[in-house]
Amino acid sequence: MKNTQNQKISQIKFETLVVGIDIGKETHYARAFDYRGMELARLLKFSNTDQGFERLGQWMRDICKQQEKTGIIVGFEPTGHYWFTLGDHLKRQGHKLAIVNPFHVKRTKELDDNSPTKNDRKDPKTIAMLVKDGRYREVYIPDDIYQELREAVSERERLQEQLTSIYNRVVRWLDIRFPEFTTVFKDWRRNASLITLRSFPTPEKVMEMGVDKIVETWRKQMKRASLKRAERLVKVASRSVGRTSGKVASEVSLQNLLAEYDLYCQQYDKLEQLMQELLMQVPNADKLLDIKGVGLITAATFVGEVGDISRFQDPRQIQKLAGLNLVENSSGKHKGRTTISRRGRRRLRHSLFFSMIAILGKNQEFRLLHQRNLMRENNPLNKMQSIIALCGKLIRVFYAILIKGVDYSPEKMLGDMEQSIRVAA
Structure with missing residues (x-):
């Protein structure tokens, strides 16, 4: 990796075409310069499609032929995910990619016209000038197994956020409908508490079931059922201060949350298995x-x-x-x-x-x-x-x-x- 600014500048030679691209969701803008910062062609506007990418490629090839350039370095800002498809395309074409810091673009865009104006014509030039001066970092797009792992880790983070959100929403539901529940079960995600929430989640239903039926229900789905815990559950249910109005719709909401929780847990387990398989393919x-x-x-x-x-x-x-x-x-x-x-x-x-x-x-x-x-x-x-x-x-x-x-x-x-x-x- 060439990390020093001198090393980066040394890669911008007479025969190098420097292209700055302002990335958008549907439309991109490109401008081309030589190693001294002189513009070599008119602004190119192209779409985020296969035809647009081909138009960009032909535009760069024509400039290289006219100006006798043999190498191309393309710079852009990492604007969210919008650059991914264009970056992959340019990498497949063998072009060198450079990412500039958006903060640097914001600070240097006034050098030419002493104006804070931001537009689609100005930004590509600012980006290209930063690349020309070596103020960029090389783009690394992982290949094969590394990209698979990165995607898997990102997906795991998303699933973890969903599980955390569901956990907090169930806690909120219990605080409103059955606040005494947590004095009997420390964590609603445990087996006995999940069975309870699915079968008799409200104080009224706990009282209807009674101690014997609660123990019987637990024994059908778990090895050990605590009689003392069932007695304690009935006792706190009889004194519950939980809200009782709107209980039918609230129970439906709880069951939906628990169904979501089961689904995300299954997806999480499968993803962890995939991550392990992928990790074992990486040397050492x-x-x-x-x-x-x-x-x-x-x-x-x-x-x-x-x-x-x-x-x-x-x-x-x-x-x-x-x-x-x-x-x-x-x-x-x-x-x-x-x-x-x-x-x-x-x-x-x-x-x-x-x-x-x-x-x-x-x-x-x-x-x-x-x-x-x-x-x-x-x-x-x-x-x-x-x-x-x-x-x-x-x-x-x-x-x-x-x-x-x-x-x-x-x-x-x-x-x-x-x-x-x-x-x-």
Whole structure:
């Protein structure tokens, strides 16, 4: 990966055609420039269709022929998902792709006309100029298994959000209709509580059933049925302060929520199985699961978000990709606070952070490193700083395992303790 600005600028040569594209949902706008920033053709307006893409290709080929250009680099803003189809098409055509930061476009669009005007003619030029000056990052579109994993991780996140939403809505329903329910069942997602909600969800129906029928119903669908719990349920139902008006429609609403919950749980289980099958196809990825505290979701999210790890020369590049690199705000005698950049792949950053919290509860080596960070004499870290530093350590461990194919070694990790301390400092 060519990451420095000088290296990026060096790729823009006399024979390079720089194309800036303003991405839209249905229509895109393109302008073409040479390495000095001189425009070589009129603005092109093309549709987000096969015919539009062919028109763009012919337009670029004609310019290359007229201006004696042999290479093309295409730059655009990552405007949501609208660039995916065009990006895939240009990649298949063998063109080099570059993404510019929308914040940079916003800040530099006034250089030409000293006006904050934003339009479809102005933006493509601003994008192309940023690419010409090396202010871009290369587009990485994962191939095959990595794209499959990334899609699976994204879908899992969506299902998890749906399950969380349903959980909260059921809790709300219970707070309104049967607030005493939670004194008998701590979690409505457990087997006994689910059977209860499906069969006799309201205090009135609990009273109608009685203790014996409740126990009988439980025994039909579970191995152990607690008589004491049934008695307690009937007791709290007899004193319930839950709302009783509109109970017929509210019960229908609850049953619909429970049906949705069952459906999403089934989809979630199938997706986790798919993620495991996909992860096992990535070289050395199974070795990540040997680290105590690292589960399927953590490993799959890391591999899916990072993609082909061989494209990185140093694990610090992955740390920057996750937005976990340290940044400092200092000037003159003022020394600002050092924080993480938070610029990068949000899902990767969140996964590493929450995974580290789980790892600290199970993995002795990481706990020792955490304690060392907190208790060291020189520049001790607080808990949050230590967790961020250990996320960087976890990235280096993952990188070594995936690149070299080595097995996880607790001894090697503890021996590398000083490096973790220097990164956190």
